[in-house]
Amino acid sequence: MTTLLDVRNVSKRFTMGGIFGRKTIDAVMDASFSLSSENPEIFTIIGESGSGKTTLARMILGLEDPTEGDILFRGEKVDRHAGRAERLKFMSRVQPVFQNPFEAFNPLKEIERYLESTARRFLGTSDKAAIDKAMDDSLQKVGLSLKEVRGRFPHEMSGGQLQRCAIARALIPNPPLLIADEPVSMVDASLRMSIVNLLKSLRDDLKVSVIYITHDLATAYYISNRLIIMQRGRIVEMGDARTVLDNPEHAYSRLLKASVLSTDHAGAGKLETDPGMLDLANDSVGRAGELVARPDGRHVRVYA
Amino acid sequence: MTQENDIILQVEGLKAYYQMNYFGVNREVRAVDDITMTMRKNEVYGIAGESSSGKTSFIKVLAAAIRPPLRVVEGTVKYNFKNGPIDVTTASPEQIETVRWKHLSYIMQGSMSVLNPVRRIGRTFQDFAQRPLGLSGRAFEDRVVKHLARLNLPADVLKAYPHELSGGMRQRVTIGLATVCHPEFIIADEPTTALDVVVQKEVLSLIRDIQKEMGASVVFVTHDMSVHANVADRVGIIYAGRLVEEGPTRQMFFTPKHPYTAHLVASLPRIGDTQQRPALEGRPPNLADPPQGCRFHPRCPLAVDKCRKEVPPMIEVAPGQRSACWRWEDVKPLVNIAAPAGAMA
Ligand SMILES: Nc1ncnc2c1ncn2[C@@H]1O[C@H](COP(=O)(O)OP(=O)(O)OP(=O)(O)O)[C@@H](O)[C@H]1O
Ligand SMILES: Nc1ncnc2c1ncn2[C@@H]1O[C@H](COP(=O)(O)OP(=O)(O)OP(=O)(O)O)[C@@H](O)[C@H]1O
Ligand code: SF4
Ligand SMILES: [Mg+2]
Ligand SMILES: [Mg+2]
Numbered sequence: 001m002t003t004l005l006d007v008r009n010v011s012k013r014f015t016m017g018g019i020f021g022r023k024t025i026d027a028v029m030d031a032s033f034s035l036s037s038e039n040p041e042i043f044t045i046i047g048e049s050g051s052g053k054t055t056l057a058r059m060i061l062g063l064e065d066p067t068e069g070d071i072l073f074r075g076e077k078v079d080r081h082a083g084r085a086e087r088l089k090f091m092s093r094v095q096p097v098f099q100n101p102f103e104a105f106n107p108l109k110e111i112e113r114y115l116e117s118t119a120r121r122f123l124g125t126s127d128k129a130a131i132d133k134a135m136d137d138s139l140q141k142v143g144l145s146l147k148e149v150r151g152r153f154p155h156e157m158s159g160g161q162l163q164r165c166a167i168a169r170a171l172i173p174n175p176p177l178l179i180a181d182e183p184v185s186m187v188d189a190s191l192r193m194s195i196v197n198l199l200k201s202l203r204d205d206l207k208v209s210v211i212y213i214t215h216d217l218a219t220a221y222y223i224s225n226r227l228i229i230m231q232r233g234r235i236v237e238m239g240d241a242r243t244v245l246d247n248p249e250h251a252y253s254r255l256l257k258a259s260v261l262s263t264d265h266a267g268a269g270k271l272e273t274d275p276g277m278l279d280l281a282n283d284s285v286g287r288a289g290e291l292v293a294r295p296d297g298r299h300v301r302v303y304a
Numbered sequence: 305m306t307q308e309n310d311i312i313l314q315v316e317g318l319k320a321y322y323q324m325n326y327f328g329v330n331r332e333v334r335a336v337d338d339i340t341m342t343m344r345k346n347e348v349y350g351i352a353g354e355s356s357s358g359k360t361s362f363i364k365v366l367a368a369a370i371r372p373p374l375r376v377v378e379g380t381v382k383y384n385f386k387n388g389p390i391d392v393t394t395a396s397p398e399q400i401e402t403v404r405w406k407h408l409s410y411i412m413q414g415s416m417s418v419l420n421p422v423r424r425i426g427r428t429f430q431d432f433a434q435r436p437l438g439l440s441g442r443a444f445e446d447r448v449v450k451h452l453a454r455l456n457l458p459a460d461v462l463k464a465y466p467h468e469l470s471g472g473m474r475q476r477v478t479i480g481l482a483t484v485c486h487p488e489f490i491i492a493d494e495p496t497t498a499l500d501v502v503v504q505k506e507v508l509s510l511i512r513d514i515q516k517e518m519g520a521s522v523v524f525v526t527h528d529m530s531v532h533a534n535v536a537d538r539v540g541i542i543y544a545g546r547l548v549e550e551g552p553t554r555q556m557f558f559t560p561k562h563p564y565t566a567h568l569v570a571s572l573p574r575i576g577d578t579q580q581r582p583a584l585e586g587r588p589p590n591l592a593d594p595p596q597g598c599r600f601h602p603r604c605p606l607a608v609d610k611c612r613k614e615v616p617p618m619i620e621v622a623p624g625q626r627s628a629c630w631r632w633e634d635v636k637p638l639v640n641i642a643a644p645a646g647a648m649a
Contacts, residue, residue, distance in 0.1 A: 049472025049500045160355025185497040188354045188527040189571040190583045218573035259501040266533035267554030271509045
């Protein structure tokens with residue numbers, strides 16, 4: 001078995017502030033996992049807001065240096081400071097889709113320019129027809145077309161349309177690894193399913209591995225092979241997605257599942273959280289503990 | 305019965321289009337096309353609808369954030385604020401300044417947009433909230449810090465630049481900005497989509513608390529039907545620029561009277577789903593050239609000939625519930641949601 005991606009004991013510490021005094025934030029602490037090349041999978045990261053999911057994704061993309069640990073892609077170290085040609089080669093293989101499509105696009109440029117520059121850069125061609133075809137092909141994959149997008153600026157699109165454009169852009173170089181940071185948080189349920197199904201077919205038909213970051217436990221359950229759950233910089237539970245979500249073990253994982261809103265009591269305004277569960281989950285914050293294996297194959301962080 | 309002075313917002317026959325000219329060719333996107341609705345003081349009104357149906361465009365008009373190429377073509381949007389009535393479709397920028405933040409606040413879709421990337425969060429709070437709150441120095445900071453704590457944000461975020469915060473933290477900062485002055489009317493576009501479900505619940509409770517404490521009214525847009533189910537007093541459904549149904553939350557979920565509503569409330573995926581829920585056939589309508597008659601007809605399982613020709617009017621179909629469908633009496637809930645005992649009463 002060869003590994004596509006190997007994340008080894010990775011940590012990230014940010015230093016914030018200047019004149020107000022320095023403060024450090026441990027955004028990611030000792031994260032490890034790997035993806036194999038032979039079995040493309042949808043590997044999902046869920047967890048607290050601010051728990052380090054985006055930071056982890058940015059390190060995998062080589063946009064941020066780990067403070068500690070290594071990230072290897074196909075056996076080679078992901079290096080932000082590698083030469084231009086090497087960076088370009090890496091970037092054609094690991095493509096991002098970011099959290100907020102409104103931030104991902106330059107508001108002053110037509111959307112197709114953004115797709116076009118990606119196509120030009122990665123397909124190594126300046127043939128107009130070939131570029132148009134590549135753009136249209138990938139827009140079709142997300143239910144849009146070049147005809148609909150042509151000439152439009154980001155603010156002329158709705159949130160959902162823009163997010164689909166962002167995915168289309170990432171698909172242009174046919175990458176083996178896609179890192180999708182909350183790609184569906186801005187779209188409606190049907191479109192959400194169509195994007196999630198798109199990720200699924202990328203995995204099944206095109207053998208693309210996907211790191212899927214989300215707050216939506218239902219789609220995580222629906223498409224993921226494995227998942228990790230993060231709390232304040234640490235992985236607290238990891239394993240087969242359905243095993244973990246059917247029966248979460250860590251206190252934070254349980255709180256997460258219990259907090260999903262339902263429509264069963266529509267109109268009754270149910271927003272309370274069980275304080276006991278909250279206390280249990282908060283109890284683990286700031287404690288290192290240790291990830292231990294369980295007989296069903298999952299790993300759970302336990303505290304002495 | 306609704307009293308005249310209970311009404312905080314009255315929207316009548318609102319049409320707002322994007323009117324553009326590309327190289328001599330005129331293009332018009334009819335994003336808001338004849339919406340009429342009313343809101344009472346103290347009410348939480350949720351708006352749902354598919355992507356690009358015009359939800360953001362509609363609440364931009366409500367929020368008096370109307371910028372070209374968006375133009376109000378027809379209709380009125382009247383508020384009845386404590387400092388006097390105002391129609392935001394005709395008010396001058398100076399008049400709108402007098403209500404912004406203190407009476408009317410707007411949380412935009414995509415949280416970064418109001419945060420200045422080169423200004424620390426604390427400075428942004430000063431810019432927006434110091435004057436309306438009439439506090440300064442320590443007192444102001446204390447107030448802000450206390451407020452942020454309710455959103456589960458540490459005081460340190462005031463010292464941070466936007467890029468130093470996670471997506472969900474930024475989203476909470478913008479909610480903090482929009483609520484710190486305790487406005488009378490809060491407009492929020494997808495306010496909790498970037499939050500984990502634990503924090504989401506807390507933030508929704510906060511919005512509800514502020515609303516109750518201050519007697520504020522809230523209108524919010526989200527795709528997440530479970531948020532509507534638990535937060536909204538009433539829900540309105542927008543399809544292709546039109547309000548197609550509205551009513552008390554419980555009725556909308558358990559006895560929808562428009563086929564599109566029935567579809568929406570059943571489409572919410574749940575943990576445990578291993579199969580896709582039935583999706584709508586066909587493509588979303590093109591708002592530059594919307595379908596004739598009922599705009600939903602190309603995708604509607606109940607469509608008949610009449611639907612293709614005549615626009616169904618919005619009529620009262622149950623107490624407080626209005627629907628625009630020729631066949632509202634034939635609409636059955638596509639239930640996968642178990643109605644609890646007594647829910648239909
Ligand atoms: N450039 C930066 N400088 C300083 N701190 C940062 C920076 N980027 C992120 N952080 C901090 O690191 C922590 C993790 O942030 P990250 O964006 O990875 O969270 P996340 O899990 O993606 O959250 P969300 O679900 O809200 O998007 C946060 O406390 C954030 O404030
Ligand atoms: N500035 C603009 N110029 C031209 N067209 C626009 C502009 N902004 C939005 N539109 C178009 O108006 C229609 C409605 O968009 P709007 O943003 O109101 O949708 P939405 O319901 O909020 O969608 P989403 O849920 O995806 O955010 C879409 O077809 C969109 O492309
Ligand atoms: S009016 Fe006709 S097409 Fe429109 S929703 Fe009702 S049945 Fe369907
Ligand atoms: Mg993030
Ligand atoms: Mg919108």
